[in-house]
Amino acid sequence: MSCVEDQRVILCPCTICRKVGFFSSEKPKIKTTRLCVLILQSLKEIKPLQDYFNLKDDVYLFIQQHWNILSNITIFKKQNWKKSILDAFNHCPQIKSGKELFNNIGYYKLKDGIITSISDDTEILETMNSIVMASIQNVINQLYNNLLILNKFGNDLIAQQHSYIMMNLLTSLCN
Numbered sequence: 001m002s003c004v005e006d007q008r009v010i011l012c013p014c015t016i017c018r019k020v021g022f023f024s025s026e027k028p029k030i031k032t033t034r035l036c037v038l039i040l041q042s043l044k045e046i047k048p049l050q051d052y053f054n055l056k057d058d059v060y061l062f063i064q065q066h067w068n069i070l071s072n073i074t075i076f077k078k079q080n081w082k083k084s085i086l087d088a089f090n091h092c093p094q095i096k097s098g099k100e101l102f103n104n105i106g107y108y109k110l111k112d113g114i115i116t117s118i119s120d121d122t123e124i125l126e127t128m129n130s131i132v133m134a135s136i137q138n139v140i141n142q143l144y145n146n147l148l149i150l151n152k153f154g155n156d157l158i159a160q161q162h163s164y165i166m167m168n169l170l171t172s173l174c175n
């Protein structure tokens with residue numbers, strides 16, 4: 001990831017960029033239809049005056065510009081991801097096609113009232129959970145290390161007291 005790309009990601013205020021924590025977690029799980037809803041929501045945030053978004057001009061370009069964040073998702077590791085995205089756009093009940101309006105396929109918008117708030121998102125909760133679990137694991141590892149060091153002091157009374165406190169901490173953390 002280059003510095004320029006980094007800055008773009010930070011400057012872009014869209015929903016996908018705000019969820020960078022979720023998308024860069026080890027195996028981000030997201031339904032393709034849900035992903036398409038988030039992409040349309042993000043496009044609307046970037047271009048609030050535009051109603052329908054074109055698959056080639058808007059959606060694929062958006063994906064390309066957000067490749068740093070999105071390429072971690074399983075669907076984008078496949079060669080035919082464009083076909084999967086197209087299918088999801090056509091089958092997602094929350095997405096409206098502009099076929100009649102434009103007399104052309106490839107135009108989509110979110111149905112009214114679909115914009116999801118960021119606060120009650122399960123993805124955010126899952127990310128928070130994994131961050132908290134990782135930091136607890138870090139503390140546990142540190143405590144184990146400290147105990148190993150203290151054990152080298154043999155029968156020293158203070159070392160024993162410290163060991164006792166740390167064992168208690170470990171027990172409560174591991175429960």
Ligand SMILES: [Zn+2]
Pocket residue numbers: 012013014015016017018042066
């Ligand atoms: Zn963005």
